Amino acid sequence: MAARRISDEAGLAAVRAWEADPDGAGRSTVATAVRYALEELAHRAPGNSVEVRVPPFGVTQAIEGPRHTRGTPPNVVEMPAPVWLGLATGSLTWGQARAEHAVDASGNRSDLSALLPLFATRTAARRARKGTLE
Template identity: 65%
Template sequence: MARARIDDAAGAAALAAASDFDGASRDARATAVRFTLQVLADFAPGKSVEVRVPPFGAVQCIEGPGHTRGTPPNVIETDARTWLELATGRLAWADAVAAARVTASGQRADLSAHLPLRLP
């Protein structure tokens, strides 16, 4: 069963609320993360890279060889605050990697060409 999509208006509202990350509700942060992951998957479709933002969500994206079981060969993982900063352009990919705020393993585990997201 496919996961329900977050519509643009609800996603934008959650993202606006989560811009004050510490003041935002957990639900707003979760919806903002899931919405931005959804946008990433829409603009970079594929199954070669898995982007994980625990505990809120994960998506597979970017064209290339996919995987079906076990740990994927290309994994990116970060916390919700870092992900939202990357998605909105408040933090550059290279800076996040250099500061160890992102873990990225695999040849394709680089989102610099896709960030910041083109949000609706």
């Protein structure tokens, strides 16, 4: 398992700042939040069978299974930063993101629904009760 590069304190602060104001969060805050969430995914589901890409901020490999060594991996998930952070915080579900074509996922191991959200927050719980994606 790779060592974390972002401290829990800094990572969670960035996630909370993005969640409080998704449109107003600065690029460095978004970058930190995305990278921290990717690190958290790799920590919770170590492995190399799925590559999760959030351009231009980061990429990680996660989930046990067959390892690839060259070229494009057989299981790839790619999405923009706001979608990844919405999934990570629970303000967006995997099903919603897929239905809205906000996530490009290929391969038989690319379903991340069992691993998300990564961060349960009061805001996400409130949004889920209201049934909103905001």
